Amino acid sequence: MESSITFIDGEKGILQYRGYDVEKLANLTYDEVSYLLIHGKNPEDEELEAYSRTLKDERRIGSTLIEVLGFCNFNIEAMDALKTITSLMSHCDPDLNTNNPQANTRKGMRMIAKFPTIVTSFSRLKRGMNVIEPDYEMSHGANFLYMLRGSRPTNLEARIIESDFILSADHELNPSTFAARTVTSTLSDLHSAVIGGLCTLKGPLHGGARMAVMNMLDEIDSPKGAQNFVLHKIEKHEKLMGFGHRVYKTYDPRARVYKQLAREIAMEKNDMKWFEIAEKIEGAAYEEYVQNRGKPIYPNVDFYSGVVYKYLDIPPKLATAVFATGRISGWIAHCLEQYSDNRLIRPRAKFV
Structure with missing residues (x-):
């Protein structure tokens, strides 16, 4: 088309x-x-x-x-x-x-x-x-x-x-x-x-990932828990929400912008918690996927947008x-x- x-x-x-x-x-x-x-x-x-x-x-x-x-x-x-x-x-x-x-x-x-x-x-x-x-x-x-x-x-x-x-x-x-x-x-x-x-868009495989990312951040709750969380997902062969894309074989250009937006809003609110958790997840995912699967995995549009929504106090169920x-x-x-x-x-x- x-x-x-x-x-x-x-x-x-x-x-x-x-x-x-x-x-x-x-x-x-x-x-x-x-x-x-x-x-x-x-x-x-x-x-x-x-x-x-x-x-x-x-x-x-x-x-x-x-x-x-x-x-x-x-x-x-x-x-x-x-x-x-x-x-x-x-x-x-x-x-x-x-x-x-x-x-x-x-x-x-x-x-x-x-x-x-x-x-x-x-x-x-x-x-x-x-x-x-x-x-x-x-x-x-x-x-x-x-x-x-x-x-x-x-x-x-x-x-x-x-x-x-x-x-x-x-x-x-x-x-x-x-x-x-x-x-x-x-x-x-x-x-x-x-x-x-x-x-x-209502389907969870299309529009539901942002809510899943927000819930994932709540579940991890601390930067220290990111590495083990990613390892657990890999061991269980479970999807890591907010990562990978059907089209992009490299970093999603929208994710780059969202990451910067997340950093800016975290700094304005003097609360780096959610941003630091996200960075730890991203780093652990890249490292572990290269080591365990032989290729890197990158954040998609939903990952850092979920972080942004956390800082804007948008309820997770409203994300889609x-x-x-x-x-x-x-x-x-x-x-x-x-x-x-x-x-x-x-x-x-x-x-x-």
Whole structure:
């Protein structure tokens, strides 16, 4: 399948959105990168201002959808909430029965704007707390942390969550993006395609690794326990969460950025514990895998992002939904690309 959105070189550890290295894009705002993914070009100042203003104005999800979250929050998890509310949003979208590129772009922008509100509202209701209305002036990431925690984030925290959303925004034809494109290829509506992506991302082999990394850090709890933990995993032939990748044969470029972000937030909070545990795990994993299996193993995107989430006080069970909050821009970009030159995706099976 041809695409002009994301380029990956797994041998060299290169990831680019629309021709730009993700390491450099991580220093921009999420709005800028979201625009780049969807429109295929960097925005002019006035284009970015209009795009950002629209996203801010569309943040609210309304009291009816908040009530729905309140009714069901005790029995479901965040990804189920995202699926449910996304489905309901489709029925009241102003462009419901329109499927042209302009209408689909507007639908996509509404979902990008509302995902943070859905995720944070669900999380607060789940914890028995009042929902916090969006702030209509904060950045995309700062507003997310504000709605989640009830207080304004520091400048560094706001920058880090923006970078997180950017690093999560796209990764070529991963399972959830392929699922979204497949739904799109049937000429179904955009909300249905995004729900297809959400259903796929919910699977623990795709979107569940960040939560597993956070739980792993809690289990180890001290840098001194890292070596034995890794050895135990190798001896039991168990997967070490946050390591290895189907595409990258070297260091995941996103992991490099996340590692630096984790170091920065640890230093700001004057609490190096989680970062030091992670570094010990990384070092032990590299050493033991070379010794026992003859080749190194490297962190992937989920490893140090899990460390970052620990420092940002993001609940582990919310990790996959936060991932989706960043990935939504990539899904929208891929769906729009699929609509623009559509051919039904219909793989063949090899009978055995």
